[in-house]
Amino acid sequence: MKHQVARIHPADNVLVALADLPPGTPVPWDGTTITTTARIPAKHKLAPRDFEPGDLITMYGVLVGKVRQSIPAGGLLTTSNIQHATDSYDEHQHEKAPWSAPDVSRWQDRTFLGYHRSDGRVGTANYWLVIPLVFCENRNIQVLEEALVNDLGYARRKSYQPQTQALISLMQAGKSVEEILQTDLHSAENAPQGPNRLFPNVDGIRFLSHEGGCGGIRQDAQTLCGLLAGYITHPNVAGATVLSLGCQNAQVSMLQDEINKRSPNFDKPLFILEQQKIGTEEAMISKALRQTFAGLMQANQVRRQPAPLSKLNIGLECGGSDGFSGISANPAVGHVSDMLVALGGSVILAEFPELCGVEQELVDRSVDTETAERFSHLMKAYGDSAIAVGSGFDMNPSPGNIRDGLITDAMKSAGAARKGGSSPVVAVLDYPELVTRPGLNLLCTPGNDVESTTAEVGSGATVVLFTTGLGTPTGNPIAPVVKIASNTALANRMPDIIDVNTGTVIDGEETIEQAGERILDYVVRVASGEEVAAVRHGQADFIPWKRGVSL
Incomplete structure (x- = not known):
């Protein structure tokens, strides 16, 4: 029989409801029976004893709250009767905790098939990036996305356009608002087609639009360039096309410095275009398309190879x-x-x-x-x-x-x-x-x-x-x-x-x-x-x- 409640840590003084408990539900616990005085929804916390204002609430073995209103045994903990509270901490009282590593013997020889990079890291994917250095270039990023994604076989989203067309047809046929609201449109959906990629070893082209790069403070630009450099040098990335306006705080030199910090021997294809130097939109987009296409040809030459699990980096x-x-x-x-x-x-x-x-x-x-x-x-x-x-x-x-x-x-x-x-x-x-x-x-x-x-x-x-x-x-x-x-x-x-x-x-x-x-x-x-x-x-x-x- 499934338990009704659980205590997470031996030091905890509240219980977690594993299922909805109506008022008056008897809950066997620790040799006694607690009767709920209110509805305790699943996932919420049950008081196993009476609590008075000022009492401390412990979960996971740590302080997580303080009682502000009396709670009877069998009562529900809420934002009204509990307030946030934590223990203080002191980094100078650092006492290195012992650790017993789990047994991983059966995983020692396991491998995954990844993309090996020259810096020794191994990617789990192989993408090409198209990145603006400043929000002013977001429109050009969108233009490039429209030009590249469909024809190269990277469109992934399901289209709901057939549903819209079906609704138009219903309206033109004289259907009422009520009839339209009751219509099942699932039969009108178009599922996305399976990948038919021109570059089968490239998982996709990613367009990283953002709202930064200028305005704010210079530290914002520096931090943005650090983040973008982290993506460009990432083992899941084969190369990148970067669009710069030219006058923004996030300068090309700043990005290059951040790339060098992370990858001193950076050797991926990287194309940087500056609109104020190139001139017209047409000239810039045309050049960006040529360079990106050439980069994709290079990226497609990389193949997955076995790698030990020690090469994984998990967020x-x-x-x-x-x-x-x-x-x-x-x-x-x-x-x-x-x-x-x-x-x-x-x-x-x-x-x-x-x-x-x-x-x-x-x-x-x-x-x-x-x-x-x-x-x-x-x-x-x-x-x-x-x-x-x-x-x-x-x-x-x-x-x-x-x-x-x-x-x-x-x-x-x-x-x-x-x-x-x-x-x-x-x-x-x-x-x-x-x-x-x-x-x-x-x-x-x-x-x-x-x-x-x-x-x-x-x-x-x-x-x-x-x-x-x-x-x-x-x-x-x-x-x-x-x-x-x-x-x-x-x-x-x-x-x-x-x-x-x-x-x-x-x-x-x-x-x-x-x-x-x-x-x-x-x-x-x-x-x-x-x-x-x-x-x-x-x-x-x-x-x-x-x-x-x-x-």
Whole structure:
């Protein structure tokens, strides 16, 4: 029989409802029976005893809230009776935590088929980039996309134009508003055609439009150039076409400096065009088309070859989280993280606003005091910048998070941090620095999932594991984003965007470790070219972080 509730950590003093519990439901727990005094929705928290104002709430073994109104045993924890609270931390009290690596013997000889680059890194895909240095070039980027994508066989999106045509026909036939609203249009859909690529070894051409490059402050331009350089030098990228206006803050020389920082012996084809030097739009677009086509011919010469799993760099991300994320999807991904670290690979844990409350654990896991101090410095600076504009990490949970059981930022963070497993923190990076060390890397990014995913890939992630409890279609232009559901209901409701279901852990069908092994097996297939849902849909989200406050 499936349990009604669960306690995540032995030190926790609240329970998680695993199913909807109506008022008056008897809940057997720890030798006694708790009777619910209110409806406890699945994913939400149940009080196993009476709580009074000022009492502390513990989940995942850490402080996640403080009681502000009395809660009876069997009562529901809500935003009205609980407020955000976390323990303080001290980077100077760094006590290196011991780590027992998981047994990865059966994975030691596994390989994936990747694209080997001259700098020793191995990509999981092979893309060509077309990038504007400034938002003024976004229109020209769109013109190039219209000229290249369809004829080269890279169109991926389903067309809904036949549905519009069917609606026009119905109106012209005199159908009423009510009849049109009741019409089933599925038969009028056009599914996308399978890939018929002129360049079969090039996975696609990606067009990274953005709103930066000029205005703001010079540091914004420098940071943008660092991010773009991270994409151009990325092992999933074969080469790039860059469009510059000429007068913007993000100068070509700035981009080239950032490329040299990341790849001193950079040898990929790179074409840079400056509109104010070339002249007319027609001249610029024509030259860009010739150069891009020639670059694609070069990129098509690269083939997938076997590579050890130590060459993987995995980004860890969550979005649309729910009250099950921290007990199914995130710890399962955490097990993947630990396995990959044990195999010599790299992983990236980001979203600093969603590490609020678990800082001391990460300090203690840092390999040395310098690493611990840098993490503490970046966390405190980020938190102070949020407070300075009247916000704070406590304002991070979204309405969807709260609706599905994550009622304080500390509660959300304690579950989100489980994506990072338990391995040592080998490095702390500030956005948009490059990962250079195998092991668990912390990267300072917002909690906003697209900004954070964009950043992780810019820092070198070749695959992103993205957990979700509510569902999101998010993808990335150059790295496959594996969408992992925290609950079976979501996986069944949105199968077109979900790649892996870990609701099996909640359902009692497998352990966290078994789910993690299943995810890693899927990652190996994806790294070898199997398409994830976001790639099939052409979902390629790209949002640079302008270093203001974003939670």
